[in-house]
Every structure is written in C-alpha cells, then in structure tokens.
Amino acid sequence: MSKRSERCPICGKAIVAAHAPFCSAACRDRDLIRWLDEDYRVPLKPEDDGDG
Ligand SMILES: [Zn+2]
Numbered sequence: 706m707s708k709r710s711e712r713c714p715i716c717g718k719a720i721v722a723a724h725a726p727f728c729s730a731a732c733r734d735r736d737l738i739r740w741l742d743e744d745y746r747v748p749l750k751p752e753d754d755g756d757g
Contacts (some may be wrong), residue, residue, distance in 0.1 A: 715727060
C-alpha cells in the first residue's frame with residue numbers, strides 16, 4: 706500500500722514513517738493519552754476494603 710494522502714490524525718501534518726501513523730512522537734503520545742483518558746473516566750477502585 707502506498708497511500709500518500711494519509712495525514713496525522715492529531716494535527717493534520719504529513720506523517721513521518723518513524724512515528725507513523727503520526728507526524729511525531731508528541732502526536733503519538735497525544736493519541737495514546739486520548740484513549741487512556743477515556744479509561745480514567747471510569748471510577749477506579751483504589752483498593753478492596755474487604756467486606757468479610
Ligand atoms: Zn501530528
């Protein structure tokens with residue numbers, strides 16, 4: 706496949722192979738944080754208090 710219309714989904718810049726499918730490590734991290742953030746929305750339980 707040789708798509709050259711692909712662009713960084715974060716900022717829209719040209720994709721860099723080293724950081725594909727993003728343009729830079731920064732954007733790659735951003736994307737990661739994005740979906741991680743969604744997970745964080747779930748009320749996490751710090752520890753099981755133990756009910757028995
Ligand atoms: Zn980017």
